[in-house]
Amino acid sequence: MVRRSAAARAWRQLPFFIWLVLLWMLLWGQFTVLAALTGIVVALIVTRVFRLPPVELSGRLHPWHALVFVVMFAFAVVRGSLSVAWIVLDVRRQPRNAVIAVPLRVDDDLIMTHTAVTSSLIPGSLLIDIDRDRRVLYLHVIGVRSAEDTERQRRTVLAWERRVVQAFGSRAQVKTVTDAAAGGAS
Incomplete structure (x- = not known):
């Protein structure tokens, strides 16, 4: 049960995590594997150090x-x-x-x-x-x-x-x- 809720929270926050990685790549002006990997590391640090309340997405895109x-x-x-x-x-x-x-x-x-x-x-x-x-x-x-x-x-x-x-x-x-x-x- 704990795993399911942790997995559900991670799934809901995935779009924001991806956005942080893309933002990192945009800031550096590079869309390379190295920029993506460093973006993932920075996104992990940011999401662990600066814990914000989760934003609930409607799950709907028209x-x-x-x-x-x-x-x-x-x-x-x-x-x-x-x-x-x-x-x-x-x-x-x-x-x-x-x-x-x-x-x-x-x-x-x-x-x-x-x-x-x-x-x-x-x-x-x-x-x-x-x-x-x-x-x-x-x-x-x-x-x-x-x-x-x-x-x-x-x-x-x-x-x-x-x-x-x-x-x-x-x-x-x-x-x-x-x-x-x-x-x-x-």
């Missing part, structure tokens, strides 16, 4: 929604880059900014992290704080001129949360964001 997420993210990065460039180059207007709070709908640390990172990687917004207990992201955004711009940015972050959940979330999480979107919250 390939179509994952592809939609990737394509939409690439489009948003290009669009955000062009928008920021335009704001910088438009000498007629002083760029305005705002700090906005975005309450998320799904109570899951992994979904919150993916949503926060995605929102912050798109040029024009930057994550400045997370209130984990209340599930609120605080972002600094540029190009905000009105309350409508602020609400549009909130809806954009909630749309990213919905895409993340549709691609990687559990069925209950998908239902939560789908119901919220149908109710006009997205």
Whole structure:
């Protein structure tokens, strides 16, 4: 019984272990056997020394929604880059900014992290704080001129949360964001 639970924990944590090895290889810029072996050693040390609470994966990956997420993210990065460039180059207007709070709908640390990172990687917004207990992201955004711009940015972050959940979330999480979107919250 102890073996089964230890094996189950190891199996659940395998994606994160693989991610640490890949991250190590990316940091060194080498995809060699030596980089993989040293990455495994570093990942073992990191996971044994810095014990974090295990993150439970939903075990669900919806390939179509994952592809939609990737394509939409690439489009948003290009669009955000062009928008920021335009704001910088438009000498007629002083760029305005705002700090906005975005309450998320799904109570899951992994979904919150993916949503926060995605929102912050798109040029024009930057994550400045997370209130984990209340599930609120605080972002600094540029190009905000009105309350409508602020609400549009909130809806954009909630749309990213919905895409993340549709691609990687559990069925209950998908239902939560789908119901919220149908109710006009997205």
